[in-house]
Amino acid sequence: MHNSIVMCAAALLLLLVSCDPARVYEQNVDLPEGSWQIDNAPVFEFEIEDTTQRYDVFFNVRYNLQYDYYNLYLRHQLMGPDSTQLSAKLHEVLLMDSKTGKPLGKGSSDIYDVQALALDNVKFSKQGKYRLQLTQYMRRDPLPYIQAVGVRIAKDNKQP
Incomplete structure (x- = not known):
């Protein structure tokens, strides 16, 4: 029963995000x-x-409420089409309110999804294939109750 509810929720989410004209790329693992x-x-x-467009990069995190922390530290490395490193940074993604423990994001039961803006107003100077790598940086190995991670690239809607 639980699996069919999760599958229906995932199908609904897929339907909703497929109608998003700003989305250039989105993948979850x-x-x-x-x-x-x-x-x-x-x-x-x-x-x-389109190298004239500016983009926003989001990190997607699916977590279980049994997760022991209110946040998640992760590191990104962005590589350009010529394999040069364009950026690398440590990010803190808030999963729960630090004072109340209330889960952030969208979810039901004990599974929640958070989408956090990681890189704002990015200009990619070359056409081609870019690679973005994510590494968990909580120094607990393995880090339990993180079920999926992903990346979303969207056109920056704040452009004139």
Whole structure:
């Protein structure tokens, strides 16, 4: 029963995000056994065609309410089409309110999804395939109750 509810929710989410004209790329990766190992650093490859456009980069995190912390530290590395590193940074993604413990994001039961803005107003100077790698930086290995992580690239709607 629980699996069919999750599948219906995932199908509804897919339907809703498929109608988003700002989205250029979005991909999520399920983590084995709902735990994120330090050496499991998913790489997301996306194509940039319009170099005049500015973009926002979001991180997607699906977590279980049994997760022990209110936040998640993760590190990104962004590589350009010529394999040069364009940026690397440590990010804090808030999963729960630090004072109340209330889960952030959208969810039901004990599974929640958070989408956090990680890089704002990015200009990709070259056309081609970019690679973004995510590594968990909580120094607990494996990190339990993180079920999936992902990346979303969207056109920046704040442009004139």
